[in-house]
Amino acid sequence: MTRRLAIALVHHPILDSKGEIVTTAITNLDVHDLARSARTYGATDYFIVHPIQAQRDLVARICEHWREGSSGKRIPDRKVALELVRGVASLEDAMMALGGDGGRASVEVWVTAARDVGAAIGWREARARLEGEGKPVLIVFGTGWGLAPPVIRSADAILAPIHAALDTQYNHLSVRSACSIALDRLRGAGA
């Protein structure tokens, strides 16, 4: 048994470098890279959360280009990955889409952060939880300087910040890297 797993990339509410709440822009390679990672590790959905319709339209246009256009024929592997992508207006919409009739109550939300933002669960523990039975799990990643505090507070669990085994005094990974590593820690065959 393993639980259904989905990921979400949030563009609002996000912190900027000064700790203010902002909305970030869609980045093309975030669409591609996280979709490919999601597909590799068997996630069923990749929600791209953006409150602005024109930005969600951009996501739809990128995906269409690869799902139905000439690029999809040229690189069929990419098409399969981008089929997991859905633009949604809010994290709540992602939860509703994943939870079905049960909505928010039917989903477990795990947030990620590069800094210590509260009591976190370790990766082995998280992996074990995911391998058991239970609600679908939505893993939430932030853009910019990370998820805003209300998103962290409303989560069911916080995943531990990603670090090297040695103390390198640095963990400023791109969200593309952080998502890949998180999925590998939770579902990778690392032997």
Added chain:
Amino acid sequence: MTRRLAIALVHHPILDSKGEIVTTAITNLDVHDLARSARTYGATDYFIVHPIQAQRDLVARICEHWREGSSGKRIPDRKVALELVRGVASLEDAMMALGGDGGRASVEVWVTAARDVGAAIGWREARARLEGEGKPVLIVFGTGWGLAPPVIRSADAILAPIHAALDTQYNHLSVRSACSIALDRLRGAGA
């Protein structure tokens, strides 16, 4: 003890989708993401291998912008990562730079591939080797459809393809993701 670790991203000789040998173009986010991953996991060098001077100039310009320009002041963390980056004309040049006076013979080269391309070492074994004593290790990543056969053949070891624990029939990760996962498997604190 742990051995010195460096990474290289190769743009030639690279396979294209038809198996022909080509030269790929520099991608801005490859420069950034791999530098941030390298810095996070304590790699000492990130060699960007490109035979064309104008493309190496582009790498230099990107790095300068972040190391010395206004962006470095705005995001000092990025500056620290991009300080690891060096453009070189060939993989041999990367080996010479890493090996010092001893050159190629003083470096161990481990290549990565998404497909089975020969007898590979597992990740736990590779991690143990890296934690011991020995020559500096250069981990080599390909762009496009992967490293050309001569690069694979000349390596000291091949790292196993990255897969999920469950059989998802898919492992088409971006090189940004593959590099992050590889470094995490070799040097991450995954508990």
